[in-house]
Amino acid sequence: MLPKSMTVIEAREAGGPEVLVAAERPVPEPGQGEVLIMVAAAGVNRPDVVQRQGLYPPPKGASDLLGLEVAGHIAALGPGVERYKIGDAVCALVNGGGYAEYAVAPEATTLPLPRGLSFDEAASLPETVFTVWHNVFERGDLKTGEWLLVHGGGGGIGTTAIQIASALGAKVTTTVGSAAKVRDCEALGAVRAINYREEDFVEVVREITDGHGADVILDMVGGDYIERNLRAAALEGRIVQIAFLKGSKVEIDLMRLMMRRLTLTGSTLRAQPAEAKARMAKAIEQLLWPLFGEGRLKPVIDSSFKLEDAAGAHRRIDDPEHIGKIVLVA
Known part of the structure; x- marks a missing residue:
């Protein structure tokens, strides 16, 4: 009752x-x-x-x-x-x-x-896995062997994205704000965690990818990161915006986007139609739920x-x- x-x-x-x-x-x-x-x-x-x-x-x-x-x-x-x-x-x-x-x-x-x-x-x-799946793999179309740059690697979205992308064969780098988070994110599978207080993520990404850049960038920071993402992205890279902790109104030079054939997109999960969320749920259960059951992914x-x-x-x-x-x- x-x-x-x-x-x-x-x-x-x-x-x-x-x-x-x-x-x-x-x-x-x-x-x-x-x-x-x-x-x-x-x-x-x-x-x-x-x-x-x-x-x-x-x-x-x-x-x-x-x-x-x-x-x-x-x-x-x-x-x-x-x-x-x-x-x-x-x-x-x-x-x-x-x-x-x-x-x-x-x-x-x-x-x-x-x-x-x-x-x-x-x-x-659910909230983080659906967000990562839709934005990194559906909108960002991240493929095996590609480089993913995740901003805010220590948060719920970041720790989830690092693990899922690594488990599915991508190479991940991330930005964090402390030495402790550098260690934690690299333990989760990031090839390199960048302390943004001490290093320029654009330079580090270019260095660790041998000049290639990040194929997909997941950003919830916004602000001055938007322009810097254009410089960190690979040729035909995809930049996916999911939040704006540093603000959404910025001035950027879109010539770089055009010359490097970049895609700048974004989404919110809550406003997605029911049919889209149902589609995501089926893919997540089929592809990711077994990885949690096997211990390859861990909250x-x-x-x-x-x-x-x-x-x-x-x-x-x-x-x-x-x-x-x-x-x-x-």
Whole structure:
């Protein structure tokens, strides 16, 4: 028997971590093609921070609660659900609502718990794995043997991209902000981690690739990195923008893009149509889930916080020293 109410985390206003407070809401009901998950753990991601700041409103029809990925047991099935049964252990990409004891997820973006992983580990996967898969391999078209440059290698996206690209045969370099993160990212498979506080990543990329440059660049920094990415890219390189920590309005010389036949693209995951997310989910389950089950890919968890201490989790993700993912646990 499901309870009538649940604990959730609300942002009482736009602001810092302190605006996140516990509240009570009714347990949601799954609709057509949806499942209700009793949340054991929920991932904390940069889009949650931007939404908390009032700069990333949820799409129409989505929950106003933060939280884009969860793991737990299926608690109820909506009409038309065929794959799962109540009690199944799963993780899911959701459009919001993850910071709660129960969350509704589309069946199409709900995946079985990878073999050998805990709920904490599995909850750290959907948002980052879907983001990396779509941007690096679909939009960036990274191929075996090519060079990938990942900015922000110590974060959830970065640690995930390094591992997946390396496991699928690419050569990875990344930028980080400390000697400790250099060691951590190279241990995850990066050929070379570049401390941007001490080195110019454009020069290092050119050096380690023997002048070739990066075939694909995954950037969430923006700002002055946009112009520098054009110089670090290989001939016919693909630059994929997924965030702008240093700002999105810059002046750049597009002549380099034209002369080197570069592609500059970008995307957000949350706004993707349901059909696109379902396509990604099928590819991820087929190609990447076995690698997690074999231990060739491993979630990197920085820290875990109780659901009621979501503010503490957000203070941690705001700390540039964190590495990997931060998770809320029931």
